[in-house]
Amino acid sequence: MDGSRVAFRTLxxxxxxxxxxxxxxxxxxxxxxxxLGVIYVVAVVAVAVVCGLAYAVPVAVASMLTFNFLFLPPVxxxxxxxxxxxxxxxVYLVTGVVVGELATRSxxxxxxxxxxxxxxxxDAAKTAVLRAVSHDLRSPLTAIRTASEGLANPSLALxxxxxxxxxxxxxxxxxxxxxxxxxxxxxSRLEAGPAVRTPDxxxxxxxxxxxxxxxxxxxxxxxxxxxxxxPPVTVDSAQIERALVNLLENALKFSSPADAVDVKVSAAERxxxxxxxxxxxxxxxADRGRVFEAFERGSTAVRGTGLGLPIARGFVEAxxxxxxxxxxxxxxxxxxxxxxAAERPALAT
Amino acid sequence: xxxxDDEPQIVRALRTSLEATGYxxxxxxxxxQAVAAAAMRPPxxxxxxxxxxxxxxxxxxxxxxxxxxxxxLVLSAVGDEGEKVAALDAGADDYVTKPFGIDELLARLRxxxxxxxxxxxxxxxxxxxxxxxxxRLVTLRGDPVALTPTEFDLLxxxxxxxxxxxxxxxxxxxxxxxxxxxxxxxxxxxxxxxRQKLEADPTRPxxxxxxxxxxxxxxxxx
Numbered sequence: 001m002d003g004s005r006v007a008f009r010t011l012x013x014x015x016x017x018x019x020x021x022x023x024x025x026x027x028x029x030x031x032x033x034x035x036l037g038v039i040y041v042v043a044v045v046a047v048a049v050v051c052g053l054a055y056a057v058p059v060a061v062a063s064m065l066t067f068n069f070l071f072l073p074p075v076x077x078x079x080x081x082x083x084x085x086x087x088x089x090x091v092y093l094v095t096g097v098v099v100g101e102l103a104t105r106s107x108x109x110x111x112x113x114x115x116x117x118x119x120x121x122x123d124a125a126k127t128a129v130l131r132a133v134s135h136d137l138r139s140p141l142t143a144i145r146t147a148s149e150g151l152a153n154p155s156l157a158l159x160x161x162x163x164x165x166x167x168x169x170x171x172x173x174x175x176x177x178x179x180x181x182x183x184x185x186x187x188s189r190l191e192a193g194p195a196v197r198t199p200d201x202x203x204x205x206x207x208x209x210x211x212x213x214x215x216x217x218x219x220x221x222x223x224x225x226x227x228x229x230x231p232p233v234t235v236d237s238a239q240i241e242r243a244l245v246n247l248l249e250n251a252l253k254f255s256s257p258a259d260a261v262d263v264k265v266s267a268a269e270r271x272x273x274x275x276x277x278x279x280x281x282x283x284x285x286a287d288r289g290r291v292f293e294a295f296e297r298g299s300t301a302v303r304g305t306g307l308g309l310p311i312a313r314g315f316v317e318a319x320x321x322x323x324x325x326x327x328x329x330x331x332x333x334x335x336x337x338x339x340x341a342a343e344r345p346a347l348a349t
Numbered sequence: 350x351x352x353x354d355d356e357p358q359i360v361r362a363l364r365t366s367l368e369a370t371g372y373x374x375x376x377x378x379x380x381x382q383a384v385a386a387a388a389m390r391p392p393x394x395x396x397x398x399x400x401x402x403x404x405x406x407x408x409x410x411x412x413x414x415x416x417x418x419x420x421x422l423v424l425s426a427v428g429d430e431g432e433k434v435a436a437l438d439a440g441a442d443d444y445v446t447k448p449f450g451i452d453e454l455l456a457r458l459r460x461x462x463x464x465x466x467x468x469x470x471x472x473x474x475x476x477x478x479x480x481x482x483x484x485r486l487v488t489l490r491g492d493p494v495a496l497t498p499t500e501f502d503l504l505x506x507x508x509x510x511x512x513x514x515x516x517x518x519x520x521x522x523x524x525x526x527x528x529x530x531x532x533x534x535x536x537x538x539x540x541x542x543x544r545q546k547l548e549a550d551p552t553r554p555x556x557x558x559x560x561x562x563x564x565x566x567x568x569x570x571x
Contacts (some may be wrong), residue, residue, distance in 0.1 A: 205541055226551070
């Protein structure tokens with residue numbers, strides 16, 4: 001236990017006895033002094049609840065001695081004239097200790113109940129995670145198995161086109177599995193604590209280029225606009241590239257393959273803004289906070305574990321930026337903002 | 350060609366594809382076996398997994414580099430950026446990230462083998478871009494491109510190492526001098542400028558490619 005807590009508890013115990021003593025002193029003309037001793041139980045209970053039994057017992061003894069010394073005849077001595085006063089004091093002490101013990105125990109029980117509930121909730125979260133992950137693992141595995149067994153089966157008369165289709169299925173599903181593994185790794189890194197960053201000065205177009213490269217052929221329908229006078233940002237490139245990949249992948253997933261996804265880079269008040277706009281069904285206002293929570297999918301969700309957006313937000317925030325959803329009549333618009341680098345490079349040479 | 354990996358399925362897939370391409374393939378499952386095999390029958394290239402049962406692939410890399418001229422291509426896992434960079438520092442020539450595509454791997458190998466005879470031609474054509482290294486002139490589809498001296502030095506380094514992965518520290522050392530070896534501050538900004546001047550779409554570069562977490566590579570546009 002650290003020193004400041006001991007000090008606080010000691011002070012609280014002394015104050016409790018002092019306050020009750022004051023109250024007894026004030027009430028003395030109104031009631032027989034022996035019966036006022038019961039008020040010390042209040043001090044004992046308060047100390048037991050706030051500080052625990054270890055403080056309640058000394059407070060009970062101190063209360064008895066104070067009451068005896070100040071109020072019971074002969075006053076200002078620890079001697080007692082009447083034996084009834086001894087009995088009364090013993091009763092107060094026992095009551096104080098018992099009540100103190102009960103208060104401590106109920107405090108502990110309450111604490112245990114909270115712990116049990118936390119454990120139950122984290123178990124429920126784990127179950128939800130496992131269910132989502134195993135679904136997302138199993139469906140590509142099934143597709144790969146079916147396609148590869150189809151290719152290997154000599155009794156199937158497959159034409160060239162069918163063989164290509166099955167091979168394509170395998171490639172696409174393998175890619176899905178790879179992305180899932182990457183996302184789980186990222187998430188576990190983010191959950192483990194503040195992500196370790198290796199920040200460097202990056203122009204946003206270089207980060208975007210890497211993100212587009214990682215998205216592969218799907219990225220062809222992304223239309224990018226980057227003006228030339230955008231200031232560079234100081235970020236961990238791998239983290240921001242991953243955030244961009246996840247936001248772009250989300251936009252591609254939730255919009256028709258016939259529609260473009262627009263990416264616009266602009267200078268913002270305190271840095272650089274990247275808006276990612278798709279022409280999909282959009283995100284209902286009620287879902288806009290939820291889509292950034294792990295394993296949540298918006299009500300219009302197609303498929304996926306729902307890991308992409310929380311990871312994007314986690315990495316962007318770790319780099320001092322923000323991700324939000326702008327109100328938009330058509331489709332969804334995600335806005336990523338990154339603070340501009342403090343130092344500007346000299347670009348003269 | 351020496352393949353070093355302890356996962357039999359990966360070795361099998363690599364061996365099949367490499368032999369089908371016409372390479373002669375030896376296999377090792379541990380670091381010790383790899384060093385012994387490379388000493389017995391010196392390979393032109395080593396494909397080396399960084400995670401081996403007996404010792405780290407980075408160690409093996411450093412040891413091989415001590416006495417072997419073989420090109421070293423390391424296989425690194427997603428998320429192990431640090432390992433990858435350490436292997437490149439220890440003398441590896443290039444890397445591919447697991448899970449990798451076989452086409453990508455073969456292309457990297459071809460580039461590594463070709464590098465044995467670097468070009469010294471003063472004028473290099475890279476698709477629409479023509480670089481005259483002696484006269485420090487660059488043209489894009491016949492039109493001259495104005496490059497700053499640093500931009501040109503950077504481009505020249507890439508052209509002289511066509512196809513090769515150049516790590517951030519290597520580039521900084523070569524272009525800015527040894528004092529800049531540790532911070533890549535200005536490098537990315539200059540790469541962005543070069544792309545804006547030379548690429549048709551700077552956000553979809555075809556000439557000057559990023560190798561995430563490691564460096565840049567200049568390739569001849571196909």
